[in-house]
Amino acid sequence: MKIIACYSNKGGVGKTASAVNLAYAYAQSGARTLLCDLDPQGASGFYFRVKPSKKLKEAKFFEDVERFTKAIRGSDYENLDILPANLTFRDFDIFLSRMKNSRSRLKKALQGVDGDYDVILLDCPPNLSALSEAVFKAADHIVVPVIPSTLTERTFAQLVTFFDEQGLKAKKLKPFFSMVQARKTLHGDTMARMRKSYKGRFMDTHLPFSTDVEKMGVHREPTMAFAGNRPAGKAYQALWQELEKRT
Numbered sequence: 001m002k003i004i005a006c007y008s009n010k011g012g013v014g015k016t017a018s019a020v021n022l023a024y025a026y027a028q029s030g031a032r033t034l035l036c037d038l039d040p041q042g043a044s045g046f047y048f049r050v051k052p053s054k055k056l057k058e059a060k061f062f063e064d065v066e067r068f069t070k071a072i073r074g075s076d077y078e079n080l081d082i083l084p085a086n087l088t089f090r091d092f093d094i095f096l097s098r099m100k101n102s103r104s105r106l107k108k109a110l111q112g113v114d115g116d117y118d119v120i121l122l123d124c125p126p127n128l129s130a131l132s133e134a135v136f137k138a139a140d141h142i143v144v145p146v147i148p149s150t151l152t153e154r155t156f157a158q159l160v161t162f163f164d165e166q167g168l169k170a171k172k173l174k175p176f177f178s179m180v181q182a183r184k185t186l187h188g189d190t191m192a193r194m195r196k197s198y199k200g201r202f203m204d205t206h207l208p209f210s211t212d213v214e215k216m217g218v219h220r221e222p223t224m225a226f227a228g229n230r231p232a233g234k235a236y237q238a239l240w241q242e243l244e245k246r247t
Helices: 015-028 043-047 058-063 065-070 087-097 102-113 130-138 150-166 185-197 231-246
Strands: 002-006 033-037 080-083 119-123 141-146 173-177
Touching (some): 002 015, 015 043, 015 119, 033 043, 087 130, 102 130, 130 150, 141 150, 150 173
């Protein structure tokens, strides 16, 4: 079972959209896929028209395998299940801070469905916290959307520094440029500079800024499902293919 986290320590970069479309791409390829929403806002579940389980609270998530598995919901797509978030997930950090071996708790919880899925996608909240550290421990690969702008460049540098200081495996990080506007000189310059600074780390594929991504909330389905032949849909497909090669 492969665990892939979609994570950024900055919000509004296209993290959830990437998690949703990558989960869809894996399922379409025939892989048994679980999209696990760890963000209390519950956007991933919303996109797939899945309501959260009110019974799966923070303690049960990490300690009750039966309750965890019962909270998993099927989607409208073959091979794709969803573990939707609820508002109690906002207390994950408080709960984890009180637990021994908190970094390993998420991985242990996910092992409860080992054998049922080929791939688990984690849609993570945008912060550096106890939950984030558990994600870094559990994930085999961490997909990081990066808007080519000054603030996002800064937050990505903070993430890399955090990995170095904590002795985490930086090779897990799979950054890619998101919401790219080709007409913006700033975007082009930032992409070139960051590719040079982080040699070999950034994915070749980048996601264009697109209204088709914004329309996911209207259609309540992945961009790849309703606009697969348009630029954003094709870019998500290319991102999945590259991720498969790199993992």
